[in-house]
Amino acid sequence: MAELDEGLQASGGNPQVLTFGTPSVGEILAERYQLEEHIGNDSLGRQLYRGIDVILRRPVAVVLRYPGGESAKEMLAAAVAASRIVHPHLVGVYDAIDEGGRAYVVREWVDGIALRDIVASGPLDAGRSVAIAWAVTDAVAALHGTGMAHGNVHPGTVLVAHDGRVVLTDARADDGATPETDIRAIGAILYCALTGYWPHAEAGVYSVPDGVRDSSGALTTPRQVRAGVPAHLDSLVADLLNPDLPLPSAESLAGELASMGTLDEDEMAEEGGRVDFDAFDSAAASPVPPKPAGRKLAVGVVGLLVLALAGTLAAARVLGDPATPEAPGATTQPGASASQQAKPQGQPVEFKIDPSKVRIVDPQGDRKEVKDAANTVDGDTNTVWKTARYPKPDFGGLKTGMGVWIDLGEAKQVSSVQVVLQTPGADGELRAGTADLGSSAQGDAATVQQYTLVGQKRESMNTTTIFNGPEAKTRYLLVWITKLPKESSSSGYRLAIGEITVRVQ
The missing domain is CATH 3.30.200.20 (Phosphorylase Kinase; domain 1)
Known part of the structure; x- marks a missing residue:
C-alpha cells in the first residue's frame, strides 16, 4: 500500500519514538x-x-x-x-x-503507488523519471517559498495517485530539514527512478536497494548502471548528488526539468558538460514558476496515469524503456541484444551471456554445489545459484572459496561486472584468465591459481556490487567468493547469487 511511509533507516539507527499502544479499529x-x-x-x-x-x-x-x-x-x-x-x-x-x-x-488519503514500489518492477525511462522529479521539485519550491523545508523526500513519500497526480507527502520540520537537503534528495529521486536504486547507504532494510557502487566505493552514475539514460540527465543527477558542487534553488531546478520536457530524445542524448543552472535564474525570478509544457513530460504523466489506474506493481512494467526502433536500412547483428545494437560504439553495454558458458568453480568441494550455474545469468534475480550451508563464514574451514566462471565467447573489453546477492556480507573479487582449464577439481584448482586478480577485493559486498573490468581484453572471468554471508533465517552461512551482469565496450 503506497500510503505507508516506511522512511529511510540510518545505519545503526533506531526509531526516535517507539510505538506503544495501538488504537482499536473503529475508534x-x-x-x-x-x-x-x-x-x-x-x-x-x-x-x-x-x-x-x-x-x-x-x-x-x-x-x-x-x-x-x-x-x-x-x-x-x-x-x-x-x-x-x-x-x-x-x-x-x-x-x-x-x-x-x-x-x-x-x-x-492518497490511493496510489509509492515510487519505491514502482521501481521494484524496474527503473523508469527518462521522460517518466523527469515527470516525477519535476512534480516533486514544484512541490518543494512551493514549500521553500514559505520558508519551510520538507526534510523527508524519498521514494516512500513520493506517490503516484490513481487519479494521475504525483504527490509528495509527510514533511518533517526537524533541524536536519534544509532547502539544500531537499534539493539533494530530488537528485536522489531522479537516480532512483532511472536506476531502481537509492543512492545512499541508509536505505536500510526497507524497500529500495542501496545505490550501486564501483570497486572504489564511489557511486556509479545512472548511465553506468543501465543503458539509455540521456547524457544531459545523467550530468544533472551527478551534479545534484555531488556534495562539492553548489546547488540551484528549487525553482531553478524546476525550470531545468521543465526544459527537458521539450527536448527530443536525440537532443537529450547529446554529450554535454555540466548543467548550467544560471540560465534559469531569470525564470526562477518570474512571478509564475516555469511549468513543463513540452510533449515529453506530457507523455510521462500519461504513462504514470496508466500505472496508477492499473493499481498493481505489475503495471509498473509498462513504464520501462521503450524499444528502440531500427533505423531505415539498419541491419541486425546475429547474437547481439537489442540494447547492444541500440548503443553507440564505445559506450558500455550489457553483454548477453550464454548460460551454457557459465559454470561453478569449486576446487576443494565434492562437486555437489556446481549445479544451477545458469541461474546467475538468466535475467531473473529470483532464480539463484547458492552454496550449501556452512557453520562459519570461511566455508567452515573446508575450502578457501568458490566462484562463478564465465566464458564470453571471445576476448572482450570488459567495462564492469555487477553481482547481485540475496544477502549482503560476502567477500569477493574478480579474476580474469586466458584459457579454459576444464570443469574438474584439478581444472578448478588451476583456474583459481592461474587467473589474475583484476577487480578489487570487496569487504562485505552489498547485495549489489560492481567490479571494474580489466584494462586488457579478456575472454574468461571468475567471480571468486572468499567469505560467506550469514543467513537471516538460520545460524548458518550461505551465499546466493541472483544475477551477474557483464558490461563491455
Whole structure:
C-alpha cells in the first residue's frame, strides 16, 4: 500500500519514538476521525491508519505518534506549516491534534503507488523519471517559498495517485530539514527512478536497494548502471548528488526539468558538460514558476496515469524503456541484444551471456554445489545459484572459496561486472584468465591459481556490487567468493547469487 511511509533507516539507527499502544479499529478520534484500517508503522515509530471523516464522509490518513507533547512537536509543526499550502503535488493536511499521551495528523488519503514500489518492477525511462522529479521539485519550491523545508523526500513519500497526480507527502520540520537537503534528495529521486536504486547507504532494510557502487566505493552514475539514460540527465543527477558542487534553488531546478520536457530524445542524448543552472535564474525570478509544457513530460504523466489506474506493481512494467526502433536500412547483428545494437560504439553495454558458458568453480568441494550455474545469468534475480550451508563464514574451514566462471565467447573489453546477492556480507573479487582449464577439481584448482586478480577485493559486498573490468581484453572471468554471508533465517552461512551482469565496450 503506497500510503505507508516506511522512511529511510540510518545505519545503526533506531526509531526516535517507539510505538506503544495501538488504537482499536473503529475508534473515533476527536469525535470526528474514525479509524478503519491499520496500514503499518514507519521507521520513526509512527502508526498509519486509513480512516474516515465521519462529518464530511471522506477518506483520510491518520498518522499517530506516541507520546504527544514535546516528542511530537516537529511532526505537528510540519503539519501546521504544510496545511497553509495548497498545491497539486503536495498532500493536503486537514488537522493536527496533540492529546498529550498521543498526537496525530489527519491528512488526505492518497490511493496510489509509492515510487519505491514502482521501481521494484524496474527503473523508469527518462521522460517518466523527469515527470516525477519535476512534480516533486514544484512541490518543494512551493514549500521553500514559505520558508519551510520538507526534510523527508524519498521514494516512500513520493506517490503516484490513481487519479494521475504525483504527490509528495509527510514533511518533517526537524533541524536536519534544509532547502539544500531537499534539493539533494530530488537528485536522489531522479537516480532512483532511472536506476531502481537509492543512492545512499541508509536505505536500510526497507524497500529500495542501496545505490550501486564501483570497486572504489564511489557511486556509479545512472548511465553506468543501465543503458539509455540521456547524457544531459545523467550530468544533472551527478551534479545534484555531488556534495562539492553548489546547488540551484528549487525553482531553478524546476525550470531545468521543465526544459527537458521539450527536448527530443536525440537532443537529450547529446554529450554535454555540466548543467548550467544560471540560465534559469531569470525564470526562477518570474512571478509564475516555469511549468513543463513540452510533449515529453506530457507523455510521462500519461504513462504514470496508466500505472496508477492499473493499481498493481505489475503495471509498473509498462513504464520501462521503450524499444528502440531500427533505423531505415539498419541491419541486425546475429547474437547481439537489442540494447547492444541500440548503443553507440564505445559506450558500455550489457553483454548477453550464454548460460551454457557459465559454470561453478569449486576446487576443494565434492562437486555437489556446481549445479544451477545458469541461474546467475538468466535475467531473473529470483532464480539463484547458492552454496550449501556452512557453520562459519570461511566455508567452515573446508575450502578457501568458490566462484562463478564465465566464458564470453571471445576476448572482450570488459567495462564492469555487477553481482547481485540475496544477502549482503560476502567477500569477493574478480579474476580474469586466458584459457579454459576444464570443469574438474584439478581444472578448478588451476583456474583459481592461474587467473589474475583484476577487480578489487570487496569487504562485505552489498547485495549489489560492481567490479571494474580489466584494462586488457579478456575472454574468461571468475567471480571468486572468499567469505560467506550469514543467513537471516538460520545460524548458518550461505551465499546466493541472483544475477551477474557483464558490461563491455
